[in-house]
Amino acid sequence: MDTIFLIGGSAGSLKVLLEVLPELSANLTFPIIIILHRKGYVDSQLVNLLNAKTSLNVIEPDDKEPLSPGNIYLAPPDYHLLLEQDKTISLDFSEKFNFSRPSIDITFSSAVKIFKENTFALILSGANADGVEGLKAVKANNGTTLAQNPITAEVNYMPLQAITQSKIDFVLNPSEIATFINKLNVS
Amino acid sequence: MIEPDLIRDEELEKLLIEIAELYGYDFTQYSKASIKRRVNRICVIDKFTSFAELRYQLIKQPSYLQRFIEEITVNVTEMFRDPSFYKALRDDVFPQLDTYPIIRIWLAGCSTGEEVYSLAIIAKETNLIQKTLFYATDINPSVLEKARDGIFPISQMKLYSENYINSGGLKNFSDYYTANYDFARFNDDLKQKMIFSTHNLVSDRSFNEFQLIICRNVLIYFDKDLQAKVFKLFDDSLEHLGFLGLGSKETLRFSQLDKHYHQISTEKIWRKQKEDKRLIKSNNF
Structure with missing residues (x-):
């Protein structure tokens, strides 16, 4: 398990995830981490909702949860999600970063330190600039950066910021995202 | 606050050992990803331009230790949280x-x-x-x-x-x-x-x-x-x-x-x- 696929999204991104998840291959050989901005209360319904859309296992991880291939990890509300060298998850309840907790920037920057050039980071629809710093870190470590095509985004600010402020390798329509992810599978 | 990344893992490790030996506060077993962020953060807030500067301050100025501990430990809390x-x-x-x-x-x-x-x-x-x-x-x-x-x-x-x-x-x-x-x-x-x-x-x-x-x-x-x-x-x-x-x-x-x-x-x-x-x-x- 050398690869990690990261997805960051805010307003308008749930719709995209609901389209992407059912199309994902049932036996992915790497984990996916999703960082969504959502309200501060514990909203377990979101995990259930996402789980209902895929045969992959969607988990809202506890602290020290090990990453396993084929699992989708949803950052818990109100915690930053970091990765450790041994590929376990560390949660962190420190200050909000750019008004966000979980912060997409923080998870992207942390993950690329562990997975280096095998990091893929995708920014979806959203109304703030979270993710830009993270994408820069991914690029600086030779990872791959992706953004949802702003034309297709319900709120185009976040993917536009990503595209104009950092170097984006692929701009994808929602219908192309699952195909891209499935192709990364190693047989 | 995320970049520039001023700190290398080995340097951080060394500093944490020094602090433990000098002051008896042992942060060496803190979760690496998180403590690195905290130390990076304190460098930014206190305007250290290099990691060496932070180290110097910590080793030579025992009074700075209290400040370091306050910033390294997370003190975000609320009443009846959850x-x-x-x-x-x-x-x-x-x-x-x-x-x-x-x-x-x-x-x-x-x-x-x-x-x-x-x-x-x-x-x-x-x-x-x-x-x-x-x-x-x-x-x-x-x-x-x-x-x-x-x-x-x-x-x-x-x-x-x-x-x-x-x-x-x-x-x-x-x-x-x-x-x-x-x-x-x-x-x-x-x-x-x-x-x-x-x-x-x-x-x-x-x-x-x-x-x-x-x-x-x-x-x-x-x-x-x-x-x-x-x-x-x-x-x-x-x-x-x-x-x-x-x-x-x-x-x-x-x-x-x-x-x-x-x-x-x-x-x-x-x-x-x-x-x-x-x-x-x-x-x-």
Whole structure:
């Protein structure tokens, strides 16, 4: 398990995830981490909702949860999600970063330190600039950066910021995202 | 604050060892990803242009250590945070504690005290406050002073009041404090049974036996080995059938203790099993 696929999204991104998840291959050989901005209360319904859309296992991880291939990890509300060298998850309840907790920037920057050039980071629809710093870190470590095509985004600010402020390798329509992810599978 | 990344892993490791040797504060087993962020953050806030500068300040200026500890340890907290947790304490745990003549509660990592006042309010409303002692400890002496004062920003009271109601609170939340300009000063009767003390979970030992230990969002900053050590400390400090409450994303699931404890609800609250049950369990094992 050398690869990690990261997805960051805010307003308008749930719709995209609901389209992407059912199309994902049932036996992915790497984990996916999703960082969504959502309200501060514990909203377990979101995990259930996402789980209902895929045969992959969607988990809202506890602290020290090990990453396993084929699992989708949803950052818990109100915690930053970091990765450790041994590929376990560390949660962190420190200050909000750019008004966000979980912060997409923080998870992207942390993950690329562990997975280096095998990091893929995708920014979806959203109304703030979270993710830009993270994408820069991914690029600086030779990872791959992706953004949802702003034309297709319900709120185009976040993917536009990503595209104009950092170097984006692929701009994808929602219908192309699952195909891209499935192709990364190693047989 | 994320980039530039001023710190290399080996340098950080070396500095943490130096601090442990010089001052006795051991951060070497803090979770790496998180402490690196905190140290990077303090470099940015205090405007160090290189890691060497931070190191120099720490080694040559013992007075800077306090500042370092304050910034490295996370002191984000609120009253009745995760109301469902406090509801479970009120409905499921406190009624069980009523069977003891004296109730000892340890709040480890109490920070600025919001949680211990929350516990005192529940104890008051369940008529247990007179026989309860609250031991509130933290590694950081300056937050303990704040905790002792029990004065919190008035701007937080709306959130705390909502949390309180959602946790099953029975009264007017504003009855528990006096508003004074920008601050809310919590009533003295809540403070009477509180004992504040510094305690370092990394290096200090058990100091009493408790029926309830609460330690929320502290262990997430520790690596697995240190977590195991602290879980052992809690186990040594907990009476049989005592309760252990953790943060909403902390778990005993990856710990040795797991087989001697059972989770009492969907909340992160575990109960220590009786000795004989533990024996039977380990025999089967």
